[in-house]
Amino acid sequence: MKVLDMKGIVKKFGAEGFRAVDGVSLCVDSGEIVSIIGASGSGKSTLLRAVCTLERIDAGSIVIDGDTIVKDGVYAKESELLRIGRKSGMVFQHFNLFPHLTVLQNVTISPVKIYGETQDKADKRAMELLDMVGLANKANNYPSQISGGQKQRVAIARALALSPKLMLFDEPTSALDPEISGEVLQAIRRLAKSGMTMLLVTHEMGFAREISNRVVYMDEGRIVEQGGPDALFGAPKSERLQAFLQAVIQV
Amino acid sequence: MEYVSTIMPALLKGLVTTLQLFALTLCLSLPLGLVVSLGAMSRLWPVKAVSNVYIWLLRGTPLMLQLFFVYYALPAFGITLDRFPAAVTTFVLNYSAYFAEIYRAGIQSIDGGQYEAAKVLGFSRGKTMRYIIIPQTIRRIIPPVTNEVITLVKDTALATAIAVPELIKAAKDAANRDVNTTGYVIAAALYLVLTFLLTLVSRTLEKKYSISDREGGGRIIKDKKGRSLLLGGLFGGSL
Numbered sequence: 001m002k003v004l005d006m007k008g009i010v011k012k013f014g015a016e017g018f019r020a021v022d023g024v025s026l027c028v029d030s031g032e033i034v035s036i037i038g039a040s041g042s043g044k045s046t047l048l049r050a051v052c053t054l055e056r057i058d059a060g061s062i063v064i065d066g067d068t069i070v071k072d073g074v075y076a077k078e079s080e081l082l083r084i085g086r087k088s089g090m091v092f093q094h095f096n097l098f099p100h101l102t103v104l105q106n107v108t109i110s111p112v113k114i115y116g117e118t119q120d121k122a123d124k125r126a127m128e129l130l131d132m133v134g135l136a137n138k139a140n141n142y143p144s145q146i147s148g149g150q151k152q153r154v155a156i157a158r159a160l161a162l163s164p165k166l167m168l169f170d171e172p173t174s175a176l177d178p179e180i181s182g183e184v185l186q187a188i189r190r191l192a193k194s195g196m197t198m199l200l201v202t203h204e205m206g207f208a209r210e211i212s213n214r215v216v217y218m219d220e221g222r223i224v225e226q227g228g229p230d231a232l233f234g235a236p237k238s239e240r241l242q243a244f245l246q247a248v249i250q251v
Numbered sequence: 252m253e254y255v256s257t258i259m260p261a262l263l264k265g266l267v268t269t270l271q272l273f274a275l276t277l278c279l280s281l282p283l284g285l286v287v288s289l290g291a292m293s294r295l296w297p298v299k300a301v302s303n304v305y306i307w308l309l310r311g312t313p314l315m316l317q318l319f320f321v322y323y324a325l326p327a328f329g330i331t332l333d334r335f336p337a338a339v340t341t342f343v344l345n346y347s348a349y350f351a352e353i354y355r356a357g358i359q360s361i362d363g364g365q366y367e368a369a370k371v372l373g374f375s376r377g378k379t380m381r382y383i384i385i386p387q388t389i390r391r392i393i394p395p396v397t398n399e400v401i402t403l404v405k406d407t408a409l410a411t412a413i414a415v416p417e418l419i420k421a422a423k424d425a426a427n428r429d430v431n432t433t434g435y436v437i438a439a440a441l442y443l444v445l446t447f448l449l450t451l452v453s454r455t456l457e458k459k460y461s462i463s464d465r466e467g468g469g470r471i472i473k474d475k476k477g478r479s480l481l482l483g484g485l486f487g488g489s490l
């Protein structure tokens with residue numbers, strides 16, 4: 001069962017029509033964890049942002065959990081997109097928590113104000129999720145009062161509050177000190193164990209290798225190579241991936 | 252002292268007019284400014300253009316000139332206003348332009364990531380403004396807005412130019428009639444009291460909002476039986 005089905009995605013930027021994503025097709029099955037790796041500027045974020053409609057693609061089709069977001073470059077109508085939108089949850093590099101709301105309110109505001117859940121029910125669900133990421137005791141704190149790693153775990157809980165079928169992570173630990181990123185990776189591991197389908201952009205090669213069922217290597221807007229983590233990291237076929245891994249290991 | 256008590260009633264009457272002008276201007280220009288600032292950031296270019304011209308005209312010309320225009324020139328276009336409504340209209344238009352600029356700067360200072368997070372959580376453009384952007388903007392614009400409010404108290408004195416019977420007019424009338432400047436001194440004292448009170452209010456507001464931004468301890472959530480959900484969530488409600 002495919003949770004995400006992308007075909008022939010093209011995303012152009014600027015007057016010259018620079019192709020940040022240039023004909024990418026990628027499927028993610030239910031329960032599968034797929035990591036995207038690649039050099040800076042290779043189009044990883046753009047591809048992920050296309051899935052949650054933060055970027056509008058110029059050509060291609062995206063289907064999430066059987067619902068068509070865009071078919072051959074033509075988008076579904078706004079009300080449809082709102083309904084399908086909650087099937088994917090996005091976690092950003094810089095957390096993007098709402099600073100004027102408490103941790104708990106950050107998690108409940110969308111279910112309550114957008115999707116019409118009662119505050120009671122949303123609060124209970126939010127407390128379960130905060131408990132899962134180990135932050136139930138911070139529910140009444142404001143984002144400015146918690147650490148970066150805690151913020152990112154709140155962001156994960158916030159995305160989960162809409163019960164998505166697919167979680168998207170864009171370098172969730174890149175803004176964190178190495179000693180703190182572990183707690184976020186731990187939260188993602190737990191989520192993986194619970195069977196969540198995930199598409200993850202990361203620079204943490206060790207983590208990608210450990211957690212993924214499949215790793216995708218992108219360069220210049222295209223998928224150059226993909227496969228199981230051991231095959232991809234252990235025996236890279238393309239020269240570009242070999243060079244990339246060489247460079248990453250040296251850093 | 253005896254003289255003071257003879258002119259005090261007239262001065263206090265002037266003060267009441269000053270306060271009315273001040274309060275009406277605030278109540279109308281604060282929301283109008285929001286409309287103008289949203290217009291100035293609109294995606295529809297005609298709305299954007301009109302809003303920007305509005306801001307440019309009203310901030311770019313003297314308030315006194317605007318008062319004269321509304322009171323003396325508008326009748327030629329078939330709009331005749333009494334002194335007081337003319338003053339209120341002018342002040343509202345003028346201050347809404349200043350507030351619009353403050354709001355715009357505040358709204359544009361909010362990080363783009365806030366819009367992206369809101370979008371992926373299903374917020375429409377309007378709801379993003381309402382629930383995410385404007386509440387954060389309010390915290391940031393309290394200092395410049397209160398500054399402007401204090402300036403407004405003093406600016407109401409300009410209404411004397413079209414003979415609105417406010418505090419300065421009352422003081423001037425007394426001074427001319429009695430050849431005695433005590434009225435001006437009392438007026439000055441009254442303005443000082445007003446600005447002092449407003450400064451206190453603005454300090455309180457700034458404190459209050461900066462606290463809720465940083466220090467938590469907000470509401471403690473309880474479920475219907477009054478148990479703290481914090482504990483209930485952790486221990487399955489067995490406490």
Ligand SMILES: Nc1ncnc2c1ncn2[C@@H]1O[C@H](COP(=O)(O)OP(=O)(O)OP(=O)(O)O)[C@@H](O)[C@H]1O
Pocket residue numbers: 013014020038039040041042043044045046047
């Ligand atoms: N809004 C935009 N306008 C113009 N160009 C853009 C925009 N967003 C991305 N790009 C360009 O598209 C290309 C791909 O960017 P993208 O952010 O997807 O790369 P990435 O693989 O995520 O890189 P990184 O590892 O640095 O995050 C880059 O060359 C970038 O400059």
Ligand SMILES: [Mg+2]
Pocket residue numbers: 044045046170
């Ligand atoms: Mg990126």
